[in-house]
Amino acid sequence: MAGRTEGREWPGALDLAALRASGWRPTPFRQFILKIHSRCNLACDYCYVYEMADQRWREQPRRMDADVVDATARRIGRHVRAHRLDEIEVVLHGGEPLLAGPELIRHAVTAVRNEVGTAARVRIGVQTNGVLLDEPFLRLFDELDVRVSVSLDGDRRGHDRHRRHADGRGSHAQTAANLHRLASGPYRRLFAGLLATVDLANPPVETYEALLEFRPPAVDFLLPHGNWENPPPGRDPDTDDAPYGDWLTAVFDRWAGAPRGETRVRLFREIIGLSLGRPSGSEMVGLSPAAMVVVETDGTIEQVDTLKSAYEGATATGLHVGRDGFDAALALPSTAARQIGLEALPATCRACAVGTLCGGGLYAHRYRAGSGFRNPSVYCRDLFRLVSHIRDAVARDVARTKRARTRSEPMRPELKRLTIPEKVFLGLAQGGGGAYAVDELWRVQRSKRLLLLRWVREAARSRDPAREARARQAYALLADVQGRAPDEVRAVLDHPTVGVWAHAVADGDADTDPITALAAAAAIRARDPRPVEVVGGPDGLYLPTLGTVERFAGTGLVRAAPDAPVTIASDAGTVILPDDLHRDAPGWRGLRGLEAEYHGMALHLLLDDCDPLRAAGGDPSPRLTPAEAEHWRATLRRAWRLLVRWHWTVAEESARTLRVLTPIAPPPQGMRSSTVHEAFGAVYASPPPDERDLAVTFAHEVQHAKLGALNDAIPLTRPDDGSRYYAPWRDDPRPAAGLLTGAYAHLGVAGFWRRQRHHEQGAAALRAHTEFARWRDASALVSGILARSGRLTAEGERLVAEMDRTLRAWRREPVPSAALDQARAIANEHRERWRARHGEPGGAARRA
Template sequence: MSAEFGEATPRLEWPMDLDINALLESGWRPTPFQQFVLKIHSRCNLACTYCYMYEMADQGWRRQPRRMSQSTIDSVAARIAEHARLNRLSEVDVILHGGEPLLAGAGHIRYAVNAVRSAVDPGVTVNVQVQTNGVLLDSVFLDLFDELGVLVAVSLDGDREANDRHRRGPAGQGSYDRVHAGLTNLASPAFRHLFNGLLCTIDLRNDPVGTYEALLAYGPPTMDFLLPHGTWETPPPGLRPDGADAPYGDWLIAVFDRWYHAPERETRLRLFDEIIRLVLGRPSRSEAVGLSAVAVVVVETDGGIEQVDSLKSAYDGATRTPLHVGAHAFDAALMLPSIAARQIGERALSPECQACEIRRVCGAGLYPHRYRPGTGFANPSVYCRDLFRLIKHVQHAVNDDIAAVRDRSRRRRASAQITDPQRGNFTPMPLTPHSLPKEVFLELAAGGGGRDAVERLWTAQDSKRLLLLRGVRDLAEDDAPRVRHAYELLADIQEAAPEVARAVLRYPTVGSWGLRTLHALSGRTPPAPWEIPSAMASLAAVAAIRSGRSETIEVPVIDGAVVLPSLGRAIVPGGGRFAVVRTGDGEAEISTGGVTVRVGADSSWEGLRRIRASHRGVAVELVVDDLDPGRMPGARRTEGRLSEAELHRWESTLQPAWEILIDRHRQVAEETSAVVTVLTPLIGPENGTSSATSKLAFGNIGLSTPPDPHSFAVTLAHESQHAKLSGLLDLIPLTQPDDGSRYYAPWRDDPRPLGGLLQGAYAHMGIAAFWQVERQEPHPADLLLRAHTEFAQWRDGTEAAIRALRTSGRLTAEGDLFTAEMAGTMAEMCAEDVPAEATRRARVSIGRHLAGWRQRNGEPPAGQLPSLA
């Protein structure tokens, strides 16, 4: 095996005496690898002039096997699984690379993807993407990637002239036409969900805006503009390292201005997104800028473990290590000085960079671009002036926008003073109305909508929860100083780390706590123990923990526990009315009554748990909330915590249910993963499954233990429909105020108000649609009969309920339009034939339900009944 290790240990061009043991003693810990680049083929079918792989200093590709063998793939898969297990990773990214990875062939790619996914432990998600030049990207590969859930990124440098200047075949022929054909197929409706973006290497001779718009024509979800690889020894084309100009910075600024100031965001531009994140104080997710630890490792076709391959542009052997997957764990690579140097942040910068005002944003740029013989990588980037000019330009644009927003907010507040005779003057939050495009409204009405529609609903919920917080703050009298302090801390965190604040406020119990507390403060309902204004401090504490801020804040103790929504609770028996939470660096401790509990570390801490499923590269993760007192108001929830065995049963049933949704109900799966974030266990009936959705807690569903994967899958479809409609009703009323009329619903034992009938009809339309698909599958006879029967029963019952809605005279104009679309969807289902035995069983079930309803409630109006013919 040692013969496969390549040459002797390469030289380390690192000017400092990097002592790993000293680093460990100082408290530094390596960041586990999250991204594994597999060089499954070492050759390429293009001869790009700027390629660092074949045209620059390192020519190691000549010594590599053409293709990674299956035995090496098996070793790589085992090492990835080992690394994920040792470092408790729930998710890893695998990038199939080359050379040109498609040269490995469809069968070999299938083997590699399946090998890694089979090797990792249950619960570990393996996201796979392929980086290709696009020349071979045909329907055979796209069908394979669709089957495996592999995302595809393509390299393209602009229009035909721009691309073919460098990206040519071995005989000098242009590649644009072949890449264009592959991209057109990838961007088609059938495969667009696989499109992971475009990579473009900058050429100063190409018009920047024209290049951007040529790429934009393919509708990529993201783009990445790459600086040509160069070093201080071999500068990139058109750059004079000792000059005063910044040609690449100016080129990128032209693209930034076109992108940033567009009326609508047309795509994501990775470099600009990362710079904006860093300007706003967030960590980078890219090695191109910032000081975040680089967590990428490469495996060559011979199994050699290497550093990121862009280092090949620096000098021969720059990427190599003495390690091999056949003999070494990836953890061993984390202890190499050359890799540790890319994980120690600011300490790895040159003195010039450490003195620079934008060092935390720039991070000295991409590591290979710092190289200079004699001083190695302890230098500024060869693109130093370009990065400085670009970053300062982005910084000014972002700061100008922030100042403009603040100014508009101040002017709105100044013009919206409200006088309250009891409380004096106060300034309400500026309000911006939400709108929903008609096409999205109609898609929702037809039963769909997709992830984009769900995100629009979430955006409205964000505003609703901010208003609830403001209302609680303004009406709170008891503990008013604590509430105001919590509100101000949340506002500060929202300004500094908006993603953190949004995640905290999107936790479902925030909605139920806010509205019920507001009702209690206004005297509409008596408060429950947890419906108190000072619970806002618990939200602020969670936001401080998640943002890494150092804060001290008092939070309420309720029934002997401190609840931190989305995190868990600390058991503090005998504590006082309040506890003190101290946060810092992502950690926290809770103290009261002489007891201190470390969040996530002590036995008195009960953390919320998660269940996960992944299939074809698409994952879902649900927080199982069996702790928060406000998790599902009014539902018959379980009171004790789920045992580990019960939790495992949930997760082991979720996995096949998720496979059903991904394979045959893709839009339902996307909507579910977007709208459902929390699952609350309910007490189940003797037979079947009980489920619930609270309109107060958008994002949470209640569910009893599902008996089988199909029941779990259809319940997720059912409750996602409820959640979507609840979110829509917060924007657009579909029914007029309740006048006391009650209606028959074929799924309830009690008469329903019109709004309840609409909710049930919309959710059961989703159930009928689920079984409509399932009855077309080659299931075993008993499951197939169930699918036909369920389809017939809920199709007919839903159609009758929609008919009652439309003839009620109690819908708004929008409600008329909405139910007309629902009726159109049901009409298509009602036109389908159903086998006789399934029809008979459906009629028996409908008749039995109706007879019981009549016995309890009397005779419903004839127009509200499903047909029993």
């Protein structure tokens, strides 16, 4: 079948050999669409699957078997590792995917994540019509961290015109009721956005505003599928009219004039980015290669399923996950045709003023019998109208900005603030964010540390010439090693106490010489043979990520030749490092590892009990004995199993955030933990009583770390004016910044116990319910105090409003009366004790 369809898809032979000889290589698949159910519970009259040219769905099994799921997951894992992908997306699709049932969905999500493991970040989403999106499904998606996109075409009249049940009943009421549950309750973090098919009969601005009722984080406006053989409704290819372009332009003008953050409209943002010279991230516009592949319910590998609108067999490849890998699909001419960009376009598109922005439109919309897909889009005039309008609007904005800058001369120098994508901000504001958000925060932290490192180099000038020379030499070596072994330099600079030291240098409280240890650590990790001059301190020579040389005096040399042991020589003698740098040797204390893995999710930490700067997080423990270190490992494995089973997002964020666990001295009873703003990536903790305490510590401290890193990019509170407030988790009055970070951390604690209470029995269940009630109420109280304080920036107000929205929904969830009474008694006792020390807490500010 694959051979039969190739000629219709691409007139003449597509010469892959010539393409490869010219330097072109296929782009690996990054989006995997799994058709887990082939039927639908609605009968939408515009559906390309059931109502258009390709009717092979009738031959498909209704439901994907578990064996097919497993084979698909294995193929995805191999594709990820073969191409060293760092991130993929898996979309559960149909038909209506929720018809597959919760058990198959759970199996599919778990199987893919297990097969990919830690090789790449796996983002999983589901696209549904929303009719079956009830509370049990939302709980399942919350547990599995599955993002939900819902199809909604506007208000009731506009939606029900096409999206009906087989008996003619509209579906808007059911979809809207479930959407409200998704959009306004504790599941909002799962809400990926709305998909709306454009209908010319629906007023554009009213339709857009009807979608805004659900506060979607994003809206995708989709053009009805059609082509030159079967034009879409209201589109006459023989006229110059552009009805769809006019419709979308009206929505764009309304969207562009709204306050920032109302919602993201992907089509508009893509065209804006293209107008500014950025690559596209969507196949709707632009020339970026398509990188998605479909697996049908029977396991056949197919091209993107929108091609079903062209002709029967347009998506066929002749491949099956049971016998073929995804690289076989990459080798097909039909895949190449969707990845070669400008070369796939006809001469009319290449000569068009907006051809590289439009990119010929969606591939499926270009089909014409006899010439295949090498045609302009059937929406050519509509796309020209919309793209030209947005391009011109962007040009006007750029010109206004330049004029404003010219008039404002002389300009004061300003520190350019790092940015956070809107969807990341919203995910973090709702208490989560996942791996994607943490990766953005690491991007911010790495930029900040590089700036601080440059400051260290410059600060060395104000010391003596010898220090300046050492700092410049070390900085140059780091830069050189980074060019050849970037991962090794990144690991060193990511080490948490590097941030502590660099901040101290910037504040004038630390020496610049430890930069030599950074260069030495990078050279050792990369096995760079050049000798590195290093300077130790009273505690020896600490090499970030590796360990400490105990016998060290003055200055010394580190040699790390690839074919010889690493040696570190100083006036105190020469220390030879072991092959495994994390083991001890005479004169050497290695940083030991803590590792845990469960169901393909792994956590890798360094157990730091020798860094001189580890005291920043509390009273540090002395060097642990082997038995004490093994106790930490055992407890961590149990805690990690608990997190991965019941708190996937916490586990994912912990694995992405944390690099180091630093043991600190225990309190008289219980456990204590902390994070340090400058030491992003570290958690400081005393030995936990059990795995639950360690698991909730991760939920708590990762929240602290996330908020601190977010605040580096987006200030959330105004400068401290001395105002102090009541915090239900502290005995001392807190400034607004401290109050906010505490509220955000305890939002994470409440979320942990909210999930954990469903997996406990007896006294443990009572404790979990009590903790949930206590911390949701405490965080809600503080959110109100912060909202009234006047000490938040505009972005801080947005963050607190999102937090409060989540907490209000949680406070409506039932809690056993015994747990509720216990939580209230603890809260009242704390408030009375605080009042006795500091006066009436109320919520009013008091001056320090």
